[in-house]
Amino acid sequence: MSSDKEVVGCARRVPRLVIRTSGTPKTPRDGDVHVGSIWNDAPCPVLVVDADGDVIGSNEGARRLFAHAEEVGEGLTAGGLPHWLARAHHRPHPAAAPQEAVSGTVAGRTFAAHPSRIENGDVVWWLVEDTDLRRAEQELRHERERAALLADVSGALLSSLNLERCAEVTARMAADHLADAAVVVAPAQGRRHALTYAQGGGGITRTVASIDPRTVPGLAEALQGFPPVPARWIDPDDIPDWSVPPGFAGPIGSVIVTPLPGHGVPAGVLILLRASTHRAFTDGEEVFARLFAARAGAALSAARLYAEQASITTTLLRELLPPRLERVHGVEYAGVYRTSQDHERVGGDFYDVHPGADASRETFVVLGDVAGKGLEAAVLTGKIRSVLHALLPLSGDHQQVLVLLNDALMNSHHTRFATLVLASVRRSAGQVLLRLTSAGHLPPLIVRADGRVEEAATGGTLVGALPDVRTRSVDVVLAPGETCLLYTDGITEARGGPLGDDFYGEERLREALRECARMPAEAVVERVQMLAAQWLGGGRHDDMATLAITNPAGGVDGFAVADDREGREPCRREP
Structure with missing residues (x-):
């Protein structure tokens, strides 16, 4: 005796699929399509997997996908399934309940695998690619995190009009969220610069020293308000000792030097350092560092202006x-x-x-x-x-x-x-x-x-x-x-x-x-x-x-x- 089961496809344009599992072929009904043509016409890879986890059928899209997975050296089970899909296939579930979709990667691309169970125990897995969707979701999460960080930066910096406090908050938040260490270089007072050092999870160090800005690529220009040089132009081996926080562990692997724009005049420069054991700064991280620096520069400039006005006010009040x-x-x-x-x-x-x-x-x-x-x-x-x-x-x-x-x-x-x-x-x-x-x-x-x-x-x-x-x-x-x-x-x-x-x-x-x-x-x-x-x-x-x-x-x-x-x-x- 034969049994039929309709399998829902991965898109609306997939026709009704009939898989005959045993017995004498049943007379086709209107709309029934032969299995092979259905698989080949499906807009996504399709796998038929038996109860033991072996692939017993696939369409052209699935064959190309898994052939590429083998080329890039991605490990598969003996039955030819990715490990994440094999675990989902063998997961116990009530026979009457629909099996849930699972997600994973194949050949560097992400897929949502939707199962359709057949009466004889075989399962048809429809692999719907969602690589772009997940990438977009990840970028959206990153942007939200960055927006939240910028909001936190603005709130923390604007909570105080003390210039030293603003420099410390800038260095600390930059070290905690953007790099392994950060240095805030204040505009020159005579021939000396105020330097504020911070390391991720560490303390703050402040000093005033005579430095030569020309020893750091792009620093002299940034102190004058010119745009920053790309991080890939800066050789970490050329960074002088004064620009590295005391006790910084490990050699430097990547450096960003970005100005802190102020109200009419630069508010200083932010130097970000990342150890060589970590990945180098990406282009996106450089852009975000400039956004961070813009917020910090505005707060530092406001604090500096307030300090100058307070000094003037104090001088005038002394006479009044x-x-x-x-x-x-x-x-x-x-x-x-x-x-x-x-x-x-x-x-x-x-x-x-x-x-x-x-x-x-x-x-x-x-x-x-x-x-x-x-x-x-x-x-x-x-x-x-x-x-x-x-x-x-x-x-x-x-x-x-x-x-x-x-x-x-x-x-x-x-x-x-x-x-x-x-x-x-x-x-x-x-x-x-x-x-x-x-x-x-x-x-x-x-x-x-x-x-x-x-x-x-x-x-x-x-x-x-x-x-x-x-x-x-x-x-x-x-x-x-x-x-x-x-x-x-x-x-x-x-x-x-x-x-x-x-x-x-x-x-x-x-x-x-x-x-x-x-x-x-x-x-x-x-x-x-x-x-x-x-x-x-x-x-x-x-x-x-x-x-x-x-x-x-x-x-x-x-x-x-x-x-x-x-x-x-x-x-x-x-x-």
């Missing part, structure tokens, strides 16, 4: 920040400055103390408030402070100093004005003698030793707004334990309180100062600033500056000074 105040010629000075924005360090308020050459010379003190806030106001304060510093030889004449400063501001491109209060300070016979002049500024407050608070009767016009400056000066005497407080309107106009919309005001300031009698200068300014900050709460505010001039209550240099209130002179005005 208020000075540190202390005791000068037996007189205490203390100041506190708070900008309108907590994240800023400079603004429109300022103060300076210029000590006299000796105790017999007057110390020149200035506190001012420039219209506006932020950096623009700070620039003008810097100019005013520079002009006043140049006018120190004339500091004994407040009117002349203010006139000359006003002329300088009127001839400037700045359109802002400023208010100031000047003080000339001298100690004599246990007392502190002050000459105070206000130019449109709030008058200073005098805190007497008994807690009384007086307002210095000085006034005048602001500077930088009108052609003429008119002022009125006043002399003040401070007995031991008394303080003269200079302050800006950021204190009195601090808006807050229970309802959040009230000014701190002069009355509250005077009340606070009554409790500051006989306090050190630093304690006075700290208390005023603390009370103003508490009044503000979390509200917005203007720049706030306070400066205290105090005659110490305990005397000078450890000697007590008598508190002679009866002999104290009152404030008197200059005509």
